[in-house]
Amino acid sequence: MNEFISIGSAPAREQGTSIGRPNYDERSRHECRVFRRMLLRLIPIPLGCSATIEVRSAPNKRGTYREVGVRYKTDDSVAIRYALQVERAAPQHWDDIARNELLWYERKAAFTRLLLRGDVKPREIPKIFQRLEPPLPEELVAMFGASAALHSSDADTVVGPTRQLNI
Numbered sequence: 001m002n003e004f005i006s007i008g009s010a011p012a013r014e015q016g017t018s019i020g021r022p023n024y025d026e027r028s029r030h031e032c033r034v035f036r037r038m039l040l041r042l043i044p045i046p047l048g049c050s051a052t053i054e055v056r057s058a059p060n061k062r063g064t065y066r067e068v069g070v071r072y073k074t075d076d077s078v079a080i081r082y083a084l085q086v087e088r089a090a091p092q093h094w095d096d097i098a099r100n101e102l103l104w105y106e107r108k109a110a111f112t113r114l115l116l117r118g119d120v121k122p123r124e125i126p127k128i129f130q131r132l133e134p135p136l137p138e139e140l141v142a143m144f145g146a147s148a149a150l151h152s153s154d155a156d157t158v159v160g161p162t163r164q165l166n167i
Helices: 024-042 077-089 096-117 137-144 157-164
Strands: 002-008 052-060 063-073
Touching: 002 024, 002 052, 002 077, 024 052, 024 063, 024 096, 063 077
Parallel strands: none
Antiparallel strands: 002 063, 052 063
């Protein structure tokens, strides 16, 4: 049998978007994706473990609520231990990489709005924002060199040369 432990829609001490707020659907989807990626990066699933970290949606009176959690098989002791470890060790705050991924989603959404309004052509959107998901840190280094290292004091580092654009 499968069980699901909810970890939340964002790190516990972060102000995540609230259901019913403008752009909730898009923002909650992005926050949950980033939180999931952060959990997988910081607390990787052990080899041979049947657990998964996933985003779950549930209808609510005011919209669709999303949350990140660990799905595991109740007959897999490794998966149970992993799920409990994630519940205990889940980060309380966004790390630098996650903050940059959230910024990437905001920039991608801005480019999408410009495209839909006809203000830019598809070829004018930087390749980094033509992807479905933010690049991994090692991909950023490959694209921009070692200067693409992510630091919390420079939250727009992920956008590299595109930071000059008025989006």
